[in-house]
Every structure is written in structure tokens, then in C-alpha cells.
Amino acid sequence: MAAVALLLLGGALVNFTAVSKKSSDRGKRRSSYEQRFFAKGKRVFRFDTFGDQAFWGGALQLHRAIEGSRQGGVGSGLSPKAALGVGLKVDSRALPRSVVKALKRGKVNLDSPETTLALLKLNSVVGVKGSFNRKGTLSSVGITCALCHSTVNDSLAPGIGRRLDGWPNRDLDVGAVISLAPSLKPLTDLLGADEATVRKVLASWGPGKFDAALTLDGKAFRPDGKSGAVLLPAAFGLAGVNLATYTGFGSVTYWNALVANLEMHGQGSFSDPRLNDPAKFPIAARAGLFKVRHQPDLVSSKLPALHFYQLGLRAPKPPKRSFNARRARRGKMVFNGKGTCKGCHLPPTFSEPGHNLHEPAEICTDSFQADRSPTGKYRTTPLRGLFARKKGGFFHDGRFPTLASVVEHYDGCFGTNLSENEKRDLVEYLKSL
Numbered sequence: 249m250a251a252v253a254l255l256l257l258g259g260a261l262v263n264f265t266a267v268s269k270k271s272s273d274r275g276k277r278r279s280s281y282e283q284r285f286f287a288k289g290k291r292v293f294r295f296d297t298f299g300d301q302a303f304w305g306g307a308l309q310l311h312r313a314i315e316g317s318r319q320g321g322v323g324s325g326l327s328p329k330a331a332l333g334v335g336l337k338v339d340s341r342a343l344p345r346s347v348v349k350a351l352k353r354g355k356v357n358l359d360s361p362e363t364t365l366a367l368l369k370l371n372s373v374v375g376v377k378g379s380f381n382r383k384g385t386l387s388s389v390g391i392t393c394a395l396c397h398s399t400v401n402d403s404l405a406p407g408i409g410r411r412l413d414g415w416p417n418r419d420l421d422v423g424a425v426i427s428l429a430p431s432l433k434p435l436t437d438l439l440g441a442d443e444a445t446v447r448k449v450l451a452s453w454g455p456g457k458f459d460a461a462l463t464l465d466g467k468a469f470r471p472d473g474k475s476g477a478v479l480l481p482a483a484f485g486l487a488g489v490n491l492a493t494y495t496g497f498g499s500v501t502y503w504n505a506l507v508a509n510l511e512m513h514g515q516g517s518f519s520d521p522r523l524n525d526p527a528k529f530p531i532a533a534r535a536g537l538f539k540v541r542h543q544p545d546l547v548s549s550k551l552p553a554l555h556f557y558q559l560g561l562r563a564p565k566p567p568k569r570s571f572n573a574r575r576a577r578r579g580k581m582v583f584n585g586k587g588t589c590k591g592c593h594l595p596p597t598f599s600e601p602g603h604n605l606h607e608p609a610e611i612c613t614d615s616f617q618a619d620r621s622p623t624g625k626y627r628t629t630p631l632r633g634l635f636a637r638k639k640g641g642f643f644h645d646g647r648f649p650t651l652a653s654v655v656e657h658y659d660g661c662f663g664t665n666l667s668e669n670e671k672r673d674l675v676e677y678l679k680s681l
Contacts, residue, residue, distance in 0.1 A: 282556075289557025292550045293413065294398070297377050297390030298514025299546040305388030307513075308429035311378065314368075315386050316361040322430050325361025331373070332358075332407040335420035335455055339411050340404040342372035351404060374398050374411060391512055393504075393554070396420060396458065397483040414484030414561035418456030418639035423477075426450055438535060439466055453477040456640040460493075460511050461620040464523060464532040470616050478617060478644045485563030485632045488597045489604070494629070494644035495621035496605045501555050508547045509540050516540070516547020522622040563632030563681075570635060571679035579677025582670050588662055589674070598631035598681060612661035617644050632681045651675045 305311045309322075316325020328338075340348060347370075350356045357363050365386060368378035375395025379388040399417045400409035407419070426432075427450050435446050439462070449468040453459060457477035462468055467476050478494055486492065492503040498520075509518040510532075523529045523538035532538060583589040592600055605625040608615040618624050626644070634642075634651065642648045648657060652675050659666050666674065 285553055285556050286560055289553035289555070289560075290413070292554045293393045293557050294374075294411075295371070295377060295392055295394075296550060297392055298508045298512060298516055298550070299390075299542075300508075300512045300514045301377070301379060301388040301390030302515060303434065303513035304390055304429075305379065307431070307434040308426070309431050310426075310429045311386045311389040312430055313428045314361065314364060314378075314389060319361065319365065320385055326364050326428065327361050328356075328358040328363050328367065331364055334424045335417060336376065336407070336425070337374040337398070337400045337417065337419075338367060338408040339372045339374055339400065340409050341411070342370050344370075348404065351408065374400065375417075393483075393507075393512075396422070396480045412564075412636075414482060414558070415564070415636050416456065416480040416482050418480060418637065420480070421453070421455045422458045423450030423453035438463060439531065449475075456480055457646070460507070461617075463510065464529045464537065465620055466531045467620060474645075476616070476620075479637070479640050479646050482563075482630075482633060482637050483558055484561040484636075485597070485630050486561070487559040488601070489599045489630055490602060491604055491623075491627050493621075494627060495618050496623045496625060496627040497621050500558060501551060504551055504554055504558075505547065508551075510537055514547050515542040516545045517542065518547075520622075528622075563630070564636050566633075566635045566680060572676045573680070575673045575676035576680040577677075578670075579673035579675065579680075582666065582674045583677050586670065587658075587664055587666060587674055589658075592628045593631050599628045604628040612657065613643070631678065634678055634681060651678050 312321035313323055314326045315321030316323055319325065332338075343351075347356065364373075365378070367373050368376065368386065368389075369380060371377065375392050375398060377390050377392060378386050379390070381387040394411075394413065396417055397415070398411055398413045399415045399419070400407065401412055403409035426435075427447055432443050432446050436443055439446060441449075449459075449462070452469070452475040454475070454477075456479055457475065458480055459468070459475070459477040462476065470476055481493065486500055490496075490499070492498065492500045497503060498506070502520075505516070505518050506520070508514045509516050518537075518540040520538055523532040526533040529538075583593075592604075592606070594600060604627050605623055606628065607625055608618050611626060613626070615624070618626050638651075640646045642651065642654050648654045652671065655666070655671050655674050655678075658664070659671065
């Protein structure tokens with residue numbers, strides 16, 4: 249019997265080993281698939297134009313302004329210095345060593361549009377992709393997700409460094425970039441406005457802001473006369489967060505589809521019957537933006553991998569010594585207690601699980617931007633990585649220049665009656681997230 253038992257036990261062990269090996273192999277295959285899928289999403293995020301060069305190059309002719317008349321385009325061309333001046337960034341890792349060394353020695357001509365063309369050929373301008381013909385001249389240009397939602401760490405020079413995907417580019421003056429185009433006719437036709445008006449609107453945005461709702465409702469300015477543009481949001485730290493954007497237009501996947509088709513002007517498919525509302529969204533309804541179909545569809549097949557990559561973009565940790573750790577520990581107690589912050593900003597996302605929207609009156613603010621959304625509400629913004637998006641201020645439109653002013657607003661709104669020390673402690677805790 250003992251021998252039989254040992255044989256049975258040995259057989260069981262052999263079978264278990266075989267099963268374990270199969271399970272391990274499946275795990276490796278899954279891991280390999282996920283890595284490839286993540287890498288594909290990264291490529292889409294960084295380099296895919298979704299065919300939007302048909303708009304930026306074909307319709308707006310932006311590439312001709314980049315080239316300049318000496319290279320067959322128009323005007324003086326776009327030098328690297330001018331490009332960096334409007335917030336465009338350069339990925340240092342895409343540069344050959346010889347170029348990096350020359351930059352460090354100050355031997356690269358940053359005043360020449362020809363240098364910009366060379367950088368585009370290297371695919372090093374973050375979020376901008378040039379198409380070159382056989383003669384080596386620029387034939388078109390497109391943009392990618394990274395244009396607005398990546399920046400660099402300035403490790404080589406201001407505006408030149410290692411990519412920081414998911415960080416909002418709060419230096420980027422989108423309006424100024426668009427205004428470089430020789431022809432704004434596609435925009436004037438869509439908005440039903442003359443060129444002077446469109447240029448005035450674009451100039452009102454300033455660095456770090458963009459008005460995605462403009463081509464839906466045409467409301468360029470708030471009732472107080474200020475621009476209707478909002479701060480470029482972070483694309484990191486969104487795993488587990490229900491709705492994207494400041495007004496909860498839709499999920500991350502929804503917003504990717506909307507932006508790729510309606511804002512980047514890619515060649516894909518998009519549907520949202522809520523936009524077929526002539527009263528709320530007159531431009532979208534008139535232009536049929538509530539149901540877009542292109543063949544071939546260059547967007548839809550890329551959305552799953554793009555979403556997977558974005559959800560893998562973790563919020564960055566604040567630099568050491570960028571906050572007072574002792575005060576931050578006290579501030580956490582204020583956040584979770586007297587300050588009532590945790591009532592909406594629940595860890596680990598520091599947004600709200602499930603439905604994360606609030607009426608404007610609940611947060612003591614006006615409804616202008618909320619009313620431009622189908623929701624009519626504001627989303628509970630995730631709080632991790634606040635240091636990476638402090639440039640330009642806080643709230644959807646940057647109306648609060650500092651975290652201290654945000655705390656003051658909510659202290660008055662909710663009547664928490666925090667002491668000055670409690671407010672300072674709370675600010676340090678927010679900086680530590």
C-alpha cells in the first residue's frame with residue numbers, strides 16, 4: 249500500500265508540475281502580449297496622426313509656413329527658437345549623439361528653419377510629424393496626442409529633453425501654432441466667422457490652453473469677456489477614474505475618439521447623438537459632427553491600444569524637498585477630517601469611484617464651462633501629480649493661481665473654517681500627492 253501511495257503521490261506531483269508549467273507558459277504569453285499591446289499604444293500616442301495631415305497639411309497648409317519661402321513654402325519659416333517659443337518640445341533621445349554634442353556646445357543654428365526640418369526628419373519634435381517627399385522637402389505635417397499631453401524634462405536645454413508622456417504641455421500655445429497656417433479657411437467655414445475673428449479667438453487662448461468645445465458650440469468667450477479655453481489636462485493617473493475632462497464629457501476612450509476625429513481632424517469614425525442639438529451645439533449639429541464616418545477608418549482600430557497605454561501612465565511622484573513633509577502629515581489629517589476633502593477626493597485615485605460629477609453650485613463656481621458639456625456638471629478632478637500641472641493655475645480655466653487660493657475657495661465654499669496653519673498644512677499635503 250505504501251508503494252502504491254508513493255506511486256500515486258509521485259504521479260500527482262508530476263501532473264502538478266506539468267500543469268504549473270502550462271500555467272507559467274500562459275502567464276508569459278499574456279505578459280508578452282500585454283507588453284506588445286502597451287508598446288503599440290505608446291507608438292499610437294507618440295507618433296500616430298490618424299491621417300490628420302489631410303487637415304493640418306492639406307487644408308491649413310501648415311507645413312508651408314514651417315518650411316518658409318527658401319524651401320518652397322511661404323514666409324520666413326519656423327526656426328527652432330520660434331518653435332520652442334510657442335511651446336513645442338524636442339525629444340533629446342531621438343537626436344543622434346553628434347547633434348546632442350553640438351547642441352551642448354552651442355553649435356546648432358536655432359535660428360534656421362532648415363534646422364527645424366532636420367529635427368522633423370529625425371521625428372524628434374514632440375507631437376508633430378512631418379511627411380517628406382523623395383526630394384527631401386516637407387510635403388505635409390500632422391499632429392499626435394503627444395503634442396498637448398507630453399512635455400520634456402529640459403535635461404539638455406529648455407524645451408529639449410527626455411519625454412514625459414501624460415504631462416500636460418502648459419507651455420504650448422496651440423492658438424499661436426494654428427495661426428501660423430497660411431490658410432484658416434477650413435476653420436472660418438466651420439465656425440461661420442471671418443479670419444480676423446478667428447485669429448482673435450486663437451490669440452486669446454495663450455500658453456497651456458485649448459478650447460475643444462469651440463468647434464461644437466462656437467462660444468469663444470465667457471460672459472466676463474475672458475477666453476472660453478481651458479487648461480490642457482493631464483493624461484496620467486486616470487486608471488480607475490470614471491469620466492475624463494473637466495466636465496465629464498465621457499470616458500477616456502470616448503474622449504480619445506472625439507479628440508482624434510473632431511479636434512485633431514483624423515480620418516476615423518465617431519458617434520455622439522448628444523451633439524445633434526442645434527440649440528446647445530449649433531456648429532456640431534450643422535456640420536454633422538455627431539456622426540462621423542471615414543473610409544478607410546484610421547482611428548478606431550488604434551483606440552484600444554491607446555487606451556491601454558494611457559491607463560498605464562502613472563501620476564508622477566513629486567520631487568524630493570518640493571514639500572514640507574511634517575506639514576504634509578498634518579495636512580493629511582485636515583484632508584481626511586475637518587477639511588472634508590476626502591468626501592469627494594477618495595484615494596487612491598483622489599477622484600470619486602463611480603459617478604464623479606457635481607453641480608456647479610455644489611462647488612461654488614459658475615456654470616459656463618459645465619453648460620458647454622452634455623452633463624452640465626464638473627468632474628471631481630484626480631489630485632495626484634499636481635506639481636506636474638501647476639503651471640497656468642488650477643481649476644479648469646486656471647482661475648486659481650496657487651493651491652493656497654484653491655484651499656481658500658473651498659474653505660469659504662464649504663464653511664470649514666480652517667485656521668491659517670491648517671490651510672498651509674493642507675497645501676503641503678496636496679503638494680505631496
